[in-house]
Amino acid sequence: MIRFALPFILFLLFLLEGTWFQVFVSPSLFENAVLVPRFTLIAIVLTAIFRGPLTGVIVGAATGLLYDFVYTDLLGIYMFSLGFTAYISSFTYHAVRVSYAWQVIIILGAIFVFEWMTYGLYYVIGYTEIIFEEFFIMRLVPSWILNGVVALFLLYPFRTLFHRLEEYEELQKR
Amino acid sequence: MPHFFSNKRLIILMVSIIVLVALIGFSMRDREAATWPERFIRDTVGVAQSVFSQPAHFAAGFFGDIRDLLNVYEENKQLKAQLDEYASLSAELDSVKQENETLKEMIDAEESLTDYVMRTALVIHRAPDQWTETIGINKGENDGVKKDMAVVTAEGLIGKVETTSAFTSTVQLLSDGNRSNRVSAMVSTEEDPVYAFIEGWDEEREGLMLRKIESHADIEAGQKVITSGLGGVFPRGLSIGEIVEVEADEYGLTYNALVKPSADFYNIEQVNVIERTSETLDQTLTEEPEEEEEEEPVELNEEDIGGVS
Numbered sequence: 001m002i003r004f005a006l007p008f009i010l011f012l013l014f015l016l017e018g019t020w021f022q023v024f025v026s027p028s029l030f031e032n033a034v035l036v037p038r039f040t041l042i043a044i045v046l047t048a049i050f051r052g053p054l055t056g057v058i059v060g061a062a063t064g065l066l067y068d069f070v071y072t073d074l075l076g077i078y079m080f081s082l083g084f085t086a087y088i089s090s091f092t093y094h095a096v097r098v099s100y101a102w103q104v105i106i107i108l109g110a111i112f113v114f115e116w117m118t119y120g121l122y123y124v125i126g127y128t129e130i131i132f133e134e135f136f137i138m139r140l141v142p143s144w145i146l147n148g149v150v151a152l153f154l155l156y157p158f159r160t161l162f163h164r165l166e167e168y169e170e171l172q173k174r
Numbered sequence: 175m176p177h178f179f180s181n182k183r184l185i186i187l188m189v190s191i192i193v194l195v196a197l198i199g200f201s202m203r204d205r206e207a208a209t210w211p212e213r214f215i216r217d218t219v220g221v222a223q224s225v226f227s228q229p230a231h232f233a234a235g236f237f238g239d240i241r242d243l244l245n246v247y248e249e250n251k252q253l254k255a256q257l258d259e260y261a262s263l264s265a266e267l268d269s270v271k272q273e274n275e276t277l278k279e280m281i282d283a284e285e286s287l288t289d290y291v292m293r294t295a296l297v298i299h300r301a302p303d304q305w306t307e308t309i310g311i312n313k314g315e316n317d318g319v320k321k322d323m324a325v326v327t328a329e330g331l332i333g334k335v336e337t338t339s340a341f342t343s344t345v346q347l348l349s350d351g352n353r354s355n356r357v358s359a360m361v362s363t364e365e366d367p368v369y370a371f372i373e374g375w376d377e378e379r380e381g382l383m384l385r386k387i388e389s390h391a392d393i394e395a396g397q398k399v400i401t402s403g404l405g406g407v408f409p410r411g412l413s414i415g416e417i418v419e420v421e422a423d424e425y426g427l428t429y430n431a432l433v434k435p436s437a438d439f440y441n442i443e444q445v446n447v448i449e450r451t452s453e454t455l456d457q458t459l460t461e462e463p464e465e466e467e468e469e470e471p472v473e474l475n476e477e478d479i480g481g482v483s
Contacts (some may be wrong), residue, residue, distance in 0.1 A: 011222075017302040018223065018300060018310075020226065021302065066215065069212045070215065072305075073337060074201045075201040076193070076197030076198050076201070079197075080190060084190075127306065128351065
């Protein structure tokens with residue numbers, strides 16, 4: 001059962017972004033900030049750290065494709081950005097795996113890369129005309145704060161989950 | 175990053191960039207319908223989203239109710255004052271309706287641009303990355319929802335159906351910044367109605383832009399903006415908003431106006447999808463030429479007025 005836990009949790013986070021978050025945290029509450037939940041991104045970065053770059057990229061691209069299909073009419077943007085972010089954030093060192101601080105720093109870096117990439121792609125396509133400074137203040141900083149706080153809550157459960165997964169795999173090998 | 179960018183990985187990166195460009199190019203075209211994997215995934219995810227969003231709306235509604243309870247007294251006073259006005263208005267409406275009926279009978283008009291059927295749908299998601307302003311609803315092709323139909327809440331127009339799948343569809347809100355997001359609107363003035371287009375959203379002033387108003391038109395703040403029904407898909411007379419500001423456009427040839435939308439684009443729980451029953455722009459235009467058989471019937475369709483809905 002535990003093998004299906006990761007996809008299930010990812011799907012759950014994916015649904016929360018579009019439904020609960022949008023209902024309870026109304027965009028009209030904040031005038032000068034655009035709060036975009038990136039819960040799946042946090043989970044994908046942690047997957048890349050604990051499970052290696054290949055799993056990270058696969059999980060990232062799959063979730064991105066789901067995102068493209070459901071929420072946007074444009075295909076490819078999220079699939080590519082999530083896959084790429086998962087790849088460059090796959091620091092699989094032991095020091096990173098045991099330290100929450102490193103994980104938070106990597107997640108914040110990944111959020112920056114990801115937000116900047118999606119902004120860049122939308123800018124190139126012509127969907128948005130806001131300049132970089134505006135993007136930085138209105139989107140990136142709020143996104144760092146929001147998702148950074150959420151990441152703090154997700155770190156421990158995910159570490160436990162990945163430890164369980166490893167134990168399960170050890171058992172399978174015997 | 176110990177494994178970063180060896181030759182093999184560079185090739186993979188290049189290939190995926192090419193795939194990305196190809197995918198974007200494919201989906202940037204004005205697609206008539208979504209591809210089958212998209213529709214399948216949307217339907218499947220839509221089921222889960224419905225399950226999730228209903229309790230959320232319920233809980234949000236509960237807190238909203240508590241807030242409402244606190245200012246019930248004030249509201250009641252206001253409503254009582256409005257009630258008298260309402261009685262006289264509804265009497266007037268009745269007589270106007272009757273008059274309208276008889277007038278319609280006199281000119282044998284069976285259909286008008288104001289006729290429509292309405293389907294109620296629940297909002298199941300909203301695009302979380304606010305680059306595009308879209309929401310998902312739980313009615314799709316199987317319920318008769320088609321592309322470009324008007325979507326309204328109780329307060330007024332909020333957008334149009336962008337894509338459909340079997341059980342869900344995506345609604346593009348009026349506040350979406352996409353250039354193809356246009357609605358043919360009219361302003362009811364004391365003289366003739368003035369026709370113009372709702373085009374885009376003003377981020378700074380938080381309002382819709384009504385563009386291409388003729389310069390001799392008599393437009394001022396406070397006037398109501400409604401759909402004109404000339405675009406081909408929307409019925410006439412759906413409320414859009416109220417004019418706040420009027421200014422000359424950048425070339426000085428026409429006027430632009432800032433419109434405060436009457437509907438709330440956030441906190442949407444339930445919407446109505448509207449299907450216009452009258453097919454053509456004006457019934458008389460297609461019927462008249464029947465007597466002179468050589469002439470082709472004049473049909474005004476979307477292209478004649480620039481594919482606006």
